[in-house]
Amino acid sequence: MSAVADDVILRVEDLTIRYEKGRSIWGTPRYGQVVHGVSFSVKRGETFGLVGESGSGKSTIGKAVLRQIPVLSGSITFEGQTITDWPEGKTPVTYRRAVQVVFQNPRLSLNARMLARDTVGEAVRFHLGLQGRELDERVARLFDDVGLPRHLGDRYPDELSGGQQQRVAIARALACDPRLVICDEAVSALDVSTQAQVIGLLRRLQEERGLSYVFISHDLGVVRNLCHHVGVLQHGRFTDLGSVESVFERPRDDYTRALLDAIPKFPGKVAA
Ligand SMILES: Nc1ncnc2c1ncn2[C@@H]1O[C@H](COP(=O)(O)OP(=O)(O)O)[C@@H](O)[C@H]1O
Numbered sequence: 065m066s067a068v069a070d071d072v073i074l075r076v077e078d079l080t081i082r083y084e085k086g087r088s089i090w091g092t093p094r095y096g097q098v099v100h101g102v103s104f105s106v107k108r109g110e111t112f113g114l115v116g117e118s119g120s121g122k123s124t125i126g127k128a129v130l131r132q133i134p135v136l137s138g139s140i141t142f143e144g145q146t147i148t149d150w151p152e153g154k155t156p157v158t159y160r161r162a163v164q165v166v167f168q169n170p171r172l173s174l175n176a177r178m179l180a181r182d183t184v185g186e187a188v189r190f191h192l193g194l195q196g197r198e199l200d201e202r203v204a205r206l207f208d209d210v211g212l213p214r215h216l217g218d219r220y221p222d223e224l225s226g227g228q229q230q231r232v233a234i235a236r237a238l239a240c241d242p243r244l245v246i247c248d249e250a251v252s253a254l255d256v257s258t259q260a261q262v263i264g265l266l267r268r269l270q271e272e273r274g275l276s277y278v279f280i281s282h283d284l285g286v287v288r289n290l291c292h293h294v295g296v297l298q299h300g301r302f303t304d305l306g307s308v309e310s311v312f313e314r315p316r317d318d319y320t321r322a323l324l325d326a327i328p329k330f331p332g333k334v335a336a
């Protein structure tokens with residue numbers, strides 16, 4: 065197992081990203097750089113926490129990994145392939161299956177007019193081409209995997225709790241057997257006890273499937289609970305980067321220390 069655990073699945077090197085901030089009166093674009101030379105790697109089967117205050121660039125890095133926005137310079141390598149070398153708009157379907165995302169607000173990310181079963185079923189049909197009984201069985205198993213009672217498949221998102229909605233979104237993300245999941249504030253909208261349950265679920269899925277996560281959060285308590293390694297972002301740069309123990313016990317930077325001091329004394333590890 066150790067040979068696998070040491071394996072790097074995602075490597076981000078010297079990543080720089082800017083957004084167009086409008087144009088001058090001459091029509092020349094103005095840019096705002098929001099990520100400045102960020103480097104980190106994610107090991108297979110591990111969770112890398114990307115933490116920092118709102119606007120620090122966390123989602124931007126996630127979007128670059130998902131190839132939703134272009135990068136200015138630097139590289140992103142997934143399983144040895146430099147994905148930043150691929151032309152814009154040409155993302156291999158194998159990559160789109162291998163890397164999935166779960167967002168903060170499941171009510172927005174789920175189709176309000178689609179039954180939970182169909183939301184997951186659509187992803188299974190799209191990615192795996194299954195139909196009929198095979199499709200139904202696969203969907204039912206995904207419900208089991210994320211701890212959703214199968215009969216909830218008959219409900220629309222509005223008829224589910226926030227935690228159940230997020231489980232539907234996780235089941236949909238798992239439909240194509242991804243190897244890396246970007247969780248962008250995936251538990252931030254949930255109340256504390258539901259948050260603990262979904263974190264427990266993510267941890268169990270990681271153990272069962274050897275999944276890797278990039279776990280984006282502004283909440284250091286949650287990050288400490290779930291992540292193996294962590295990078296603390298401020299204005300698009302890391303102030304601290306390393307194992308959760310080293311960053312939380314011996315932060316190098318004043319900014320990290322201030323963030324840590326702001327965490328309410330939190331309740332320790334949650335059950336899986
Ligand atoms: N599409 C965009 N166009 C221009 N600026 C953006 C865009 N998306 C994000 N930004 C800016 O980039 C910075 C980082 O945003 P983001 O990555 O969403 O931060 P975080 O996820 O850490 O809250 C912010 O200053 C934000 O205003």
Ligand SMILES: [Mg+2]
Binds near residue numbers: 122123124
């Ligand atoms: Mg964000």
